[in-house]
Amino acid sequence: MARWHWWPAGHLGSEADRATFRTLHTASLMTSALRTGLTAVSAEQSVRHLRSLLATHAVALTDTERLLAWDGRAQQHTVHAGPLASRGVADGATTVRDHRELICNDPYCQVRKVVISPLAVEDRVVGTLQAWSGASSAGLVRATTEVARWVSGQLELAELDASRTRLMEAEVRALRAQISPHFVYNALNAIASFVRTDPDRARELLLEFADFTRYSFQRHGEYTTLEEELRSIERYLVLEQARFGDRLGVTLRIAPEVLPVTVPVLSLQPLVENAVRHGLAQKAGGGRITILAEDLDREAVISVEDDGVGEDPEKVRRALAGDESLDSIGLGNVDERLRSAYGDDYGLVVETAPGAGTKVIVRVPKFARGVRP
Amino acid sequence: MSSAFAVLAVLLVSVATLGVGVFGLRLSRTTSDFYVASRAVGPVVNASAISGEYLSAASFLGVAGLVLARGADMLWYPVGWTAGYLMLLVFVAAPLRRSRAYTLPDFAEFRVESLTARRVSSALVVLIGVLYLVPQFQGAGLTIRALTGAPRWTGAVVVALIVLANVVSGGMRSITLAQAFQYWLKLVALLVPLIFLLRHWRGSGSPSQHLHAAAWIEPMQGPYATYLTYSLILATFLGTMGLPHVVVRFYTNRDGRAARRTTVSVLAMLGLFYLLPTLYGVLGRVYAADLVGSGRSDSVVLELPQRAIGGPGGDLLTALLGAGAFAAFLSTSSGLVVSVSGVLSQDLGSRWFGGVTSFRVAGVVTALATLLLTLASTGLAVAHAVELAFAVAASTFCPLLVLGIWWRGLTARGAVAGMAVGGLTSVSAVMAVMLGGVSSGPIGAAVSQPALVTVPLAFATMIVVSLATRGHLPAHLGHTMVRLHAPEDIELERGSYHPESARRPSLR
Numbered sequence: 039m040a041r042w043h044w045w046p047a048g049h050l051g052s053e054a055d056r057a058t059f060r061t062l063h064t065a066s067l068m069t070s071a072l073r074t075g076l077t078a079v080s081a082e083q084s085v086r087h088l089r090s091l092l093a094t095h096a097v098a099l100t101d102t103e104r105l106l107a108w109d110g111r112a113q114q115h116t117v118h119a120g121p122l123a124s125r126g127v128a129d130g131a132t133t134v135r136d137h138r139e140l141i142c143n144d145p146y147c148q149v150r151k152v153v154i155s156p157l158a159v160e161d162r163v164v165g166t167l168q169a170w171s172g173a174s175s176a177g178l179v180r181a182t183t184e185v186a187r188w189v190s191g192q193l194e195l196a197e198l199d200a201s202r203t204r205l206m207e208a209e210v211r212a213l214r215a216q217i218s219p220h221f222v223y224n225a226l227n228a229i230a231s232f233v234r235t236d237p238d239r240a241r242e243l244l245l246e247f248a249d250f251t252r253y254s255f256q257r258h259g260e261y262t263t264l265e266e267e268l269r270s271i272e273r274y275l276v277l278e279q280a281r282f283g284d285r286l287g288v289t290l291r292i293a294p295e296v297l298p299v300t301v302p303v304l305s306l307q308p309l310v311e312n313a314v315r316h317g318l319a320q321k322a323g324g325g326r327i328t329i330l331a332e333d334l335d336r337e338a339v340i341s342v343e344d345d346g347v348g349e350d351p352e353k354v355r356r357a358l359a360g361d362e363s364l365d366s367i368g369l370g371n372v373d374e375r376l377r378s379a380y381g382d383d384y385g386l387v388v389e390t391a392p393g394a395g396t397k398v399i400v401r402v403p404k405f406a407r408g409v410r411p
Numbered sequence: 412m413s414s415a416f417a418v419l420a421v422l423l424v425s426v427a428t429l430g431v432g433v434f435g436l437r438l439s440r441t442t443s444d445f446y447v448a449s450r451a452v453g454p455v456v457n458a459s460a461i462s463g464e465y466l467s468a469a470s471f472l473g474v475a476g477l478v479l480a481r482g483a484d485m486l487w488y489p490v491g492w493t494a495g496y497l498m499l500l501v502f503v504a505a506p507l508r509r510s511r512a513y514t515l516p517d518f519a520e521f522r523v524e525s526l527t528a529r530r531v532s533s534a535l536v537v538l539i540g541v542l543y544l545v546p547q548f549q550g551a552g553l554t555i556r557a558l559t560g561a562p563r564w565t566g567a568v569v570v571a572l573i574v575l576a577n578v579v580s581g582g583m584r585s586i587t588l589a590q591a592f593q594y595w596l597k598l599v600a601l602l603v604p605l606i607f608l609l610r611h612w613r614g615s616g617s618p619s620q621h622l623h624a625a626a627w628i629e630p631m632q633g634p635y636a637t638y639l640t641y642s643l644i645l646a647t648f649l650g651t652m653g654l655p656h657v658v659v660r661f662y663t664n665r666d667g668r669a670a671r672r673t674t675v676s677v678l679a680m681l682g683l684f685y686l687l688p689t690l691y692g693v694l695g696r697v698y699a700a701d702l703v704g705s706g707r708s709d710s711v712v713l714e715l716p717q718r719a720i721g722g723p724g725g726d727l728l729t730a731l732l733g734a735g736a737f738a739a740f741l742s743t744s745s746g747l748v749v750s751v752s753g754v755l756s757q758d759l760g761s762r763w764f765g766g767v768t769s770f771r772v773a774g775v776v777t778a779l780a781t782l783l784l785t786l787a788s789t790g791l792a793v794a795h796a797v798e799l800a801f802a803v804a805a806s807t808f809c810p811l812l813v814l815g816i817w818w819r820g821l822t823a824r825g826a827v828a829g830m831a832v833g834g835l836t837s838v839s840a841v842m843a844v845m846l847g848g849v850s851s852g853p854i855g856a857a858v859s860q861p862a863l864v865t866v867p868l869a870f871a872t873m874i875v876v877s878l879a880t881r882g883h884l885p886a887h888l889g890h891t892m893v894r895l896h897a898p899e900d901i902e903l904e905r906g907s908y909h910p911e912s913a914r915r916p917s918l919r
Contacts, residue, residue, distance in 0.1 A: 079886065265451060265665070294452045295587055295663050300511060335753045335770075336513060404513040404662060407520055 285324025317346025468550025473794025478692025491647025600735025650801025653808025825877025833869025
C-alpha cells in the first residue's frame with residue numbers, strides 16, 4: 039500500500055541514487071505482469087516500461103516467432119519483429135541487425151539498428167526482446183542483454199509459480215486418494231461388530247462409509263462449500279464413534295450463516311482426523327472434540343478443538359513448515375493451500391501444549407479474489 | 412398522555428436488542444451432537460430475516476404518514492418497495508448468489524476485476540448506508556417525542572447509543588434468526604392495534620369524513636406529478652438491489668435457486684406487511700386529519716390508538732406500536748451500521764488500525780456522522796428521506812448489477828465512470844433536498860426526485876464508456892459469465908483457482 043510522502047525530494051539522496059530508484063521502480067511495475075508468464079497480455083503491460091528503461095525509439099517483445107507487443111514509433115517495422123525473432127532464437131545470443139537488411143518504405147525512418155536479445159527459461163529460449171534504436175552502441179547492447187536477462191528471471195519465477203500450483207494440485211489429489219488404511223480397517227471392523235447385534239445400524243454405517251469415500255475420492259473441483267465439508271466430517275465422526283463408542287464425545291456448533299462459505303476441498307477433514315488420532319486415540323478414557331464455526335461479518339472462523347494429549351508446539355511448527363517426517367496428516371498441506379488461496383493472513387493457527395489439548399483455528403473470508411470455484 | 416407503558420415497551424425492546432447482541436450468538440448457533448450442518452438457513456427463515464432488516468422506520472411510520480398527508484399517489488412507496496424485490500428476483504438474485512460475492516464491492520471486484528471499481532463501490536456503500544440511516548434516527552426522534560414529549564434529538568441519540576453499544580460489543584453481526592424474529596415482531600406490533608382500530612371504526616358506524624377530498628383520493632395531483640411519480644417508481648423499483656444490508660443476506664442462501672425462492676417469500680411477506688401502514692394512513696385521515704396541518708403526519712401510527720380508542724386500552728396499543736417502531740429502527744440501523752463499518756474498516760480504514768479496532772472505530776464514525784447529519788437535516792418526511800437513499804442506490808449499483816450480469820461488454824472503466832456519474836448527480840440532489848436547498852419549478856422537481864434523470868444517465872455513461880474501452884474487458888470474463896448464469900448442479904468447467912491473480916490482483 040502506498041503512503042503519502044510529504045518530505046522534500048532531496049531527502050531521497052543524490053541524482054544517481056534517484057536514477058537507481060527510478061530504474062528499480064520501473065522494474066517493479068513490470069513484475070506483476072511478467073510473473074504471469076510471457077503472453078500477449080503480460081507483454082502488452084510491460085513493454086511500455088521496458089522502453090522507458092532502454093530509452094530507444096521502439097521496443098518489441100516476441101515469442102519465438104510472433105510479435106507479442108510493440109511500444110514506440112516506427113510502426114512500419116512491426117512486421118519485421120516476427121522474422122527477426124526466429125533468427126534471434128536461432129542465434130541464441132544477443133545480436134545486432136542493421137536497418138539496411140530490412141525493407142523500409144519510410145524515407146525518414148530513424149531506426150538504424152535493432153538489438154535482439156533472447157529470453158530464456160531454464161536454457162530454453164521462449165522469445166526475444168528487441169530494442170529498435172537510431173544507433174547501436176556497446177552500452178545499448180549491454181543494457182538490452184541485462185534487461186533481457188532480468189525479464190528471463192521473472193519468466194522463470196512465473197514458471198516456478200505454475201509448477202508450485204501443479205504440485206499443490208497433485209498433493210490434493212494424493213490427499214484425496216489417501217484415506218488412511220487404518221481408518222478403513224477400523225471402520226469396517228466396527229461395522230462388522232454391529233452386523234449381528236444391530237443390523238440396521240450396521241447398514242446405516244455402511245452407507246455413511248460409502249458416502250464418505252465418495253466425497254474423499256471425488257475428482258471434481260478444488261473447492262467446496264463448508265456445508266459439504268462439514269457433512270463429510272460428520273460422516274467420518276459417526277464412523278469413528280461407532281468404533282470408539284462413548285470414549286469419543288463430539289460437539290458441533292455451527293452458525294448456519296457460514297455454511298455457504300467456499301473452502302478448499304478437504305481443508306478441515308484432515309484437522310478433525312488429527313484431532314481424533316493424536317488427541318484422543320492415545321488417551322485413556324477418551325475425550326471430546328469440539329468443532330465451532332462462527333460468523334464474523336466478512337469471515338467465517340472455524341475451530342477444531344480436542345482435549346487430548348496435546349503436542350509440542352515446536353513439532354507443530356515443523357509440521358506447518360512442511361516437515362514430512364511427522365505423523366500429522368496434511369497439516370502443512372492445509373496451511374499451504376489456505377495461504378495460497380486467501381493470502382498469508384489466513385494460515386492455520388494452532389494452540390497446543392503437551393497435556394493441554396489442541397485447538398486449530400481456520401479463518402476463511404466469505405469472498406476472496408482469485409478463488410473461482 | 413400516559414407514557415409509562417410506552418416507555419416501558421421501548422426500554423424492553425432496547426434491552427432485548429442489546430441482549431440478543433450479547434447472548435444471541437449463543438442462541439443462534441445450533442448446538443447438537445450430529446447433523447447440524449444440514450440445517451442450512453431455509454428460504455422462509457432467510458426471507459423473514461431480509462424483511463425484518465428491510466422494514467425500517469420509513470415502512471413502519473413513514474408510509475402511513477405520507478398516505479395521510481398526500482393521498483393516493485403515495486401508494487407507490489409501498490408498491491415500489493415491494494416491487495424492488497421483483498426486479499431483484501428477475502435480474503439479480505440468482506446470479507448474485509452464484510457469484511459468491513458477499514458485499515457489493517465484492518461483486519464489483521469479481522465482475523470487472525478492478526480495485527478502483529471496488530473502492531468506488533465501497534465509498535458508495537458508505538454513502539447509501541448513511542443516507543438510509545438518517546431517516547431511521549429521525550424516526551426514533553419522532554417516536555420518542557410522540558410517546559413522551561421529549562425533544563426530537565433524544566430519540567436519535569438513544570438509537571445511536573444502542574447501535575454503538577451493539578457494534579462495539581461485537582454483537583448483532585448478522586444473526587439470521589434474530590432478524591427473522593424482528594419481521595414477525597413488527598408485523599404483530601402493527602397488526603394487533605389495527606384489528607382493534609378497525610373494530611372500533613366499524614363499531615362507530617364506519618365514519619368517512621375527509622376521505623372524499625379529490626386532492627387526496629385521486630392520483631396525479633399537483634405540479635409535475637407525472638415526472639415525480641415515475642421518478643419515484645424508478646428509484647424504488649431499482650434501488651432495492653443496491654442496498655448494502657439486503658445484498659449481504661443473499662449470501663446465506665444455499666444456491667441460486669434458493670436465492671430466488673427467498674426473494675419470492677420476501678415479496679409475499681412485504682406484500683402482506685405493506686397493507687397495514689396504508690390502512691393506518693386511511694384511518695388517520697378519519698381520526699387525526701389535523702396532524703397534516705401541524706406537520707406531524709409521520710407520527711400518525713403512534714397517535715391513532717389514543718385518538719380513536721383512548722383510555723388504558725389505547726395506551727397499551729400505543730406501547731405496542733412504540734415497541735414495534737423501535738424494533739424497526741434498531742434492526743435496520745444495526746444491520747446498516749454493521750454493513751457500513753465492515754466496508755469502512757476493510758476497504759478504507761484497515762491501513763491505520765487492526766481488524767477489530769478498525770471495525771469499532773468505523774462503527775463509531777458511522778453512527779456519529781449519521782447523528783450529525785440527522786440533527787442538521789430539515790424535517791423531511793421519513794419515507795421520502797429513505798426513498799432518496801433508494802434513488803442513489805438505483806443510480807449506482809443497479810446499473811452495475813444489471814449490466815454486469817446481463818451484458819458482457821461492461822468494462823472496469825465503464826463501471827467506475829457510470830457509478831461516479833450516477834453517484835455524484837444523485838448524491839448532490841439528495842444533499843440539496845436534505846439540507847433544504849430546493850427551489851420550485853422543473854429543476855426543483857428534478858432535484859427532489861432525481862432518479863428519472865440520474866438512473867438513465869448512469870446507465871448511459873456505463874454503456875458509452877464501456878464501448879469506448881472495449882479493448883479492456885476483464886481477463887476472466889468468460890468464466891465469470893459462466894459462474895453467474897450456469898445453475899450450480901450442472902457439472903462444467905467454471906474456471907479454476909489462479910494463484911497469481913489471488914496474490915497479485917491486476918491493478919488496472
